[in-house]
Amino acid sequence: MSDHDLPLPRRDLARRFEAVRRHTLTLAEPLSAEDQAAQSMPDASPAKWHQAHTSWFFEALLLRPHLPGYRPLDESFHFLFNSYYEGLGPRHPRPQRGLLTRPSLDEVRAYRRHVDTHIRQLIDSCTDAVWAAIAPTLELGLHHEQQHQELLLTDALHLLSCHPWRPALIDAPPAPIAAGTSEWLCHDGGLVEIGRDVHQRNAAETGFAFDNEGPRHRVWLEPFEIASRLVTCGDFQRFIDDGGYREPRWWLSDGWATVQQQGWKAPLYWVADGDDAGRDDSADGSGSRWSVFGLHGLRPMDPAAPVMQLSFYEATAFAEWAGARLPSEPEWEAASALPGMAQLADQAWQWTRSAYHPYPGFRPLDGAASEYNGKFMVGQLVLRGGSLATPPGHTRPTYRNFFPPAARWQFTGLRLARDARPRTETPA
Numbered sequence: 001m002s003d004h005d006l007p008l009p010r011r012d013l014a015r016r017f018e019a020v021r022r023h024t025l026t027l028a029e030p031l032s033a034e035d036q037a038a039q040s041m042p043d044a045s046p047a048k049w050h051q052a053h054t055s056w057f058f059e060a061l062l063l064r065p066h067l068p069g070y071r072p073l074d075e076s077f078h079f080l081f082n083s084y085y086e087g088l089g090p091r092h093p094r095p096q097r098g099l100l101t102r103p104s105l106d107e108v109r110a111y112r113r114h115v116d117t118h119i120r121q122l123i124d125s126c127t128d129a130v131w132a133a134i135a136p137t138l139e140l141g142l143h144h145e146q147q148h149q150e151l152l153l154t155d156a157l158h159l160l161s162c163h164p165w166r167p168a169l170i171d172a173p174p175a176p177i178a179a180g181t182s183e184w185l186c187h188d189g190g191l192v193e194i195g196r197d198v199h200q201r202n203a204a205e206t207g208f209a210f211d212n213e214g215p216r217h218r219v220w221l222e223p224f225e226i227a228s229r230l231v232t233c234g235d236f237q238r239f240i241d242d243g244g245y246r247e248p249r250w251w252l253s254d255g256w257a258t259v260q261q262q263g264w265k266a267p268l269y270w271v272a273d274g275d276d277a278g279r280d281d282s283a284d285g286s287g288s289r290w291s292v293f294g295l296h297g298l299r300p301m302d303p304a305a306p307v308m309q310l311s312f313y314e315a316t317a318f319a320e321w322a323g324a325r326l327p328s329e330p331e332w333e334a335a336s337a338l339p340g341m342a343q344l345a346d347q348a349w350q351w352t353r354s355a356y357h358p359y360p361g362f363r364p365l366d367g368a369a370s371e372y373n374g375k376f377m378v379g380q381l382v383l384r385g386g387s388l389a390t391p392p393g394h395t396r397p398t399y400r401n402f403f404p405p406a407a408r409w410q411f412t413g414l415r416l417a418r419d420a421r422p423r424t425e426t427p428a
């Protein structure tokens, strides 16, 4: 069988493997070994752990089962760097990943090189039949590592946000955001198809999709309107100035309880001028001037920039205040092809009003990868699009990201939607 008959050519996947593995190291480069070992909260993982865990994924799902004679660099890594795969054995507790001061960063880098060497060997040496069986898992491993590349950044950003220096991950100033006005775009609704046929695809032709993106299926939509651009920091400041964080009527009950418990007054990385000098007036934030912490450090708030590091609760409260709502995920996907839709995937993930549930006919992948998505389909909301931290080429209009409603350390923002206004009939 020639390469052309196989769903994924070896050379192509081998090249992508090298590029993705290299990109992870590039992202970690601005971080010191000390930065890379620390864990700022249970939800976030150390950069060193991300680099080890993505290597573990290739080792556990490909090298151990499929490379004859493979010898792990260190047997204990199988326990240390398993994330949540019950089928692959016990693991180190997630909230204690920051206590893994050993192996050192240098040893984790050696682990990566060990896995890389043997993945190359597997790609070069396996039979065509084995290749056909393992290529989809290798491809899954690449997309898995890309997901961790974004997590590495969001987790490192959270860590640095806890440091009084508020160090920048990127030295250069951010690229300016064009201050365009948001328009309401109309969608007629009707019967639409969303999702991807992930189990019957010819991967080489249609490209990769996660199992949770399928099956493709029909959904009925009522006519709706959707904003062409994301909600901006300037928009969100008006919500704050209007007392948005102290007015329960905008909030879902769980959201309002969280605002009270956590003392939220603004998006996660907004710093009211004066707070950094140690003055916390514990007011509601209205009337403050703000700076925003991000990959480029602490910078004066740009009113044209999309607001991000928002929870679902804050997104729904803002939408209520604005007299609108969040789109459902079928609405978002159907609208993604509308002319005029901007900031689809390059700024912030967009909260939808849709719970993260299986699509009709959903079937998880076989084997260990069956734990990848399906078991998390409860208690979370779907986000669509992509963010400025999403690796190029990783996302697509059918992509389903998901987080619990109170999560706010990701690059998460919102795009407004509303029911279409009834059309007035013109008399003949």
Ligand SMILES: [Fe+2]
Residues within 6 Å of the ligand: 053, 083, 144, 148
């Ligand atoms: Fe993972």
